[in-house]
Amino acid sequence: MSHGKQFTLYTTAYGPNGWKVEFVLQELGLTYEPLYLKLKEGEHKDPSHTKYNPNGRIPTIIDHHNNDFVIWESNAILFYLAEKYDTKRKISVDSFEEKMIEQQWLFFQASGQGAYFGQCGWFKIVGPPPRIPAAIERYQKEILRVFGVLDGVLAKQEWLVGGKCTIADISFVMWNEVAVTKFLNDYPGFDFERDFPALCRREFSNHGYIVALISSNEQNLQNLANELKSAGREAAYYAVSKYDYDEMHNAFEYFKRVYPNDEIRAALWNVTEAVRKPFLDLKKEDMQKMVDADVVAGFGFAQEAIKAFKQLEPNKYGKRGFLAFTSATGSRRGAPNCAISSTGKFALRALSQTVAKEFKTDDIHVSHVIVDALILTERWKVLYGDEWYAEKTKDEKHRTHPASIAKAYIYLAQQDTSAWTWELDLRPSHENWTW
Numbered sequence: 001m002s003h004g005k006q007f008t009l010y011t012t013a014y015g016p017n018g019w020k021v022e023f024v025l026q027e028l029g030l031t032y033e034p035l036y037l038k039l040k041e042g043e044h045k046d047p048s049h050t051k052y053n054p055n056g057r058i059p060t061i062i063d064h065h066n067n068d069f070v071i072w073e074s075n076a077i078l079f080y081l082a083e084k085y086d087t088k089r090k091i092s093v094d095s096f097e098e099k100m101i102e103q104q105w106l107f108f109q110a111s112g113q114g115a116y117f118g119q120c121g122w123f124k125i126v127g128p129p130p131r132i133p134a135a136i137e138r139y140q141k142e143i144l145r146v147f148g149v150l151d152g153v154l155a156k157q158e159w160l161v162g163g164k165c166t167i168a169d170i171s172f173v174m175w176n177e178v179a180v181t182k183f184l185n186d187y188p189g190f191d192f193e194r195d196f197p198a199l200c201r202r203e204f205s206n207h208g209y210i211v212a213l214i215s216s217n218e219q220n221l222q223n224l225a226n227e228l229k230s231a232g233r234e235a236a237y238y239a240v241s242k243y244d245y246d247e248m249h250n251a252f253e254y255f256k257r258v259y260p261n262d263e264i265r266a267a268l269w270n271v272t273e274a275v276r277k278p279f280l281d282l283k284k285e286d287m288q289k290m291v292d293a294d295v296v297a298g299f300g301f302a303q304e305a306i307k308a309f310k311q312l313e314p315n316k317y318g319k320r321g322f323l324a325f326t327s328a329t330g331s332r333r334g335a336p337n338c339a340i341s342s343t344g345k346f347a348l349r350a351l352s353q354t355v356a357k358e359f360k361t362d363d364i365h366v367s368h369v370i371v372d373a374l375i376l377t378e379r380w381k382v383l384y385g386d387e388w389y390a391e392k393t394k395d396e397k398h399r400t401h402p403a404s405i406a407k408a409y410i411y412l413a414q415q416d417t418s419a420w421t422w423e424l425d426l427r428p429s430h431e432n433w434t435w
Contacts (some may be wrong), residue, residue, distance in 0.1 A: 001229060003033040004030055004066075005031040005033045006030055006031045006032065006063065006064055007025065007030060007031070007032035007033070007061055007062060007063055007064065008032070008033050008035065008037050008046075008061070008063050009021060009025070009032050009034045009035065009059060009060075009061050010037060010049055010052070010058055010059060010060040010061070011023070011035070011036060011037070011055070011058050011059045012036055012037050012038075012039050012041075012044070012058050013036045013199075014285075014291040015039070015058060016114075016174030016178055016220060017059055017174070018034075018058050018059040019076040019115065019174050019410060020074055020170055020171055020173065020174055021059045021074055021078065021081075022034065022077065022165060023170055023173075024077075024078055024081050024082070024091065024170060024409065025081065025088065026079060027091055027170075027298040028085050028086055028091070029089065030081070030085060031379070032061075032136060034364035036037060037049065037058060044056050044058055051281065052070045052072070052224065053072040055073075057072070059072065059074055059077060060072040061077050061080075063080075063084075066084070066391070067285050073110075073270070074110075074114075074171070075106040075109060075110050075167075075171055075201050076105075078106065078167040078170070078171060079102075079103070079106060079167065079263075081167075081310030082166075082167050085399050091164075091166050091167055091170065092162075092167055093161055093162040097388065098161055098162050100159050101160075101161045101168075102160075102162070102166060102167065102168045105161065105168035105171070105172075106167070106168060106171055108149075109168075109171040109172055109175075111145050112146050112149070113172060113175050113176075113410075114175055116139055116142040116143065116146065117143055117146075117175045117178065117179050117183065118138065119135075119139045119143070120140055120143060120179070120183045121178070121183060121337040123135040123136050123218065124136045124139075124140075124182075124183060124328070125182065125183075125391055128370075130371075135178065138168075139183075140183060140184060140187050142192050143179050143184060144184075144187075144190075144195075145184060145340060147176075147179075147195075147196050148196070150172065150176075150196075151196040159296050163214055163308060170392060179347065180192050180264050183227045191401075192403065194403035197424045198267065208235040209265070209266060210235070210236075210259060211225075211228055211234070211235045212234075212236055212237070212238070212255045212259075213225060213234075213235065213236070213237040213238070213259075214237070214238050214240060214248075214251045215237070215239065215240070216239065216240050216241070216242065216243065216267075216268075217237035217239075218237075220239075220391040221237035221239055222237065225237045225395075229376065234259075236255060236259070238250070238251040238254045238255065238259045238364050242292070242293075243271055243273075243297040244292050244293075244296060244297050244300070245296050245297060245299065246300075247297070247300075248297055248301045248303075249300060249301035249304060251304075252264075252305075254309065263312055263394035264305065264308040264309070264321065264325075265309075265312070265315060265321050265322065266321065266322045266324075266409075266413050267301065267302075267304075267305035267308075267321070267322070267323045268323075268324045268392070268409060269298055269302070269327065269348075270326035271288040271292040271293055271294060271324045272293075272299060272328070272341060272345075273289055273294055273340065273341070274346065275290065275340040275341065276337045276338060276340075277337060277339070277340070277382065278336075278337055279337075279339050281284075281300060282340065286340055287340060287343070290340045290341070290343065290344045291344070293344075294344030294345070294347065294348060295344060295347045295348065295351070298325065298348055299319075299351060300352065302323060302325075302352075302355055305323045306323065306355065306359060306364060307319065307369045308320075308321065309321030309323070309359075309362075309364045310364070312360060314363045317413075317414055317415065317416050317417070318363060318416055318417035319364065319365045320362060320363045320364050320365075321364050321365070321413065321426075322365045322366075322367070323355070323364065323365070323367070323412075324366070324367045324368075324369055324409055324412060325349075325352040325366075325367070325369065326369050326371060327345050327348055327349060327368055327369060327370050327371070328341070328370060328371060328372060329372040330342035330344055330345040330346075330351040330368060331345035331346055331348060331368070331370060332349070333368070335370045345351050348368075349368055352366055352368040352422075353422065354365070354369065356368075356422050363417065365412070365413075366416065367412050367420075367421055367422055367423070367424060368398055368422060368424075369408065369409070369412075369423075369426060370424070370425045370426065371400065371422065371426045371427075372425070372426070372427040372429055372431060373399060373426070373427050373428050374400065374403060375399070375400050375401075375405070378389060396429055397429045397430040398426070399428055400426065400428050405426060408426055409423060
């Protein structure tokens with residue numbers, strides 16, 4: 001083949017198995033030419049592909065630097081790439097015993113996860129009608145069983161083998177994502193973060209970030225930091241006496257002392273002074289408190305983040321840092337009794353756009369994220385009781401899960417320089433758009 005790259009990869013744009021191979025190729029810095037086959041048109045069964053893969057499935061890979069060596073089956077490909085090209089053991093293990101454990105998980109992924117998750121997809125989505133409830137339920141329960149196996153292991157250790165992310169962990173990622181969003185989205189009572197906390201840890205921590213937390217509620221900070229630490233993650237916190245410019249500076253200086261050898265690559269602002277009163281009932285103190293917390297402290301937080309980012313070289317996504325301001329619909333339009341919150345959010349939106357435009361040529365990505373929804377957290381259970389909370393938990397289409405919001409931030413943080421999002425509007429599918 002004349003494309004000049006080391007590998008040719010036969011895959012598809014939609015199936016999970018091909019993507020894990022692409023993850024490993026990219027992680028190891030190996031060049032490849034993907035050929036995205038159209039499965040609905042039967043291109044994977046065409047002789048141009050089956051001459052390499054007699055099973056007629058994807059993925060298939062050809063190594064042009066190894067005498068056009070051909071290998072198929074996704075986990076066999078992962079093992080081949082790791083053994084031949086991961087000489088520094090970046091995403092694989094070295095000892096014989098650890099390699100056996102690595103293979104153990106690759107076998108379990110192929111036989112226990114991929115096979116059963118795929119069957120669930122067939123009976124629930126892909127296959128022809130009629131839908132067979134008993135078959136769908138059987139495979140949904142098998143997904144939950146596999147989740148339980150992984151969660152039980154990851155509750156005791158951070159990674160499946162070797163104390164680091166390896167091809168064993170990577171092999172499970174895409175099928176897990178599909179299962180949560182497509183196969184179990186209507187399963188009664190299913191809550192991924194609640195039911196499998198070790199498997200679904202806080203997203204930024206899950207992606208290798210050290211988490212530095214700032215809040216005025218020290219108990220909440222301590223609880224979250226302890227949760228992350230108990231899962232083997234790095235976390236620290238700084239409790240501010242109040243939200244203002246000086247405390248933001250103090251917080252950043254504190255984290256620099258705690259982690260002197262680490263870089264600040266992402267910063268998320270999520271503070272609001274929520275006051276809902278009729279306009280004529282508001283006092284000067286209400287407005288001043290909002291200005292200090294939302295605007296001035298947000299301004300200070302942004303300055304500290306930008307100064308830290310400017311000292312860095314661009315990362316693998318081409319950016320020196322990522323700064324996000326969490327906001328609400330009130331940043332775009334006001335509403336009765338919302339003079340305080342809307343004024344603050346309008347100011348924050350303008351600040352984020354100004355900073356985004358000023359520092360784009362410094363390769364600093366700034367986003368403004370509107371979250372318009374009931375965000376279901378334990379705080380609501382305290383306020384409204386277990387019965388109310390349990391009822392709302394069932395309603396996936398009118399509330400937003402914190403883990404889903406976190407995934408959106410990860411998506412923004414990992415955007416490459418050819419497509420940056422400034423403003424993202426997040427809401428559950430049935431949220432009311434009227435105000």
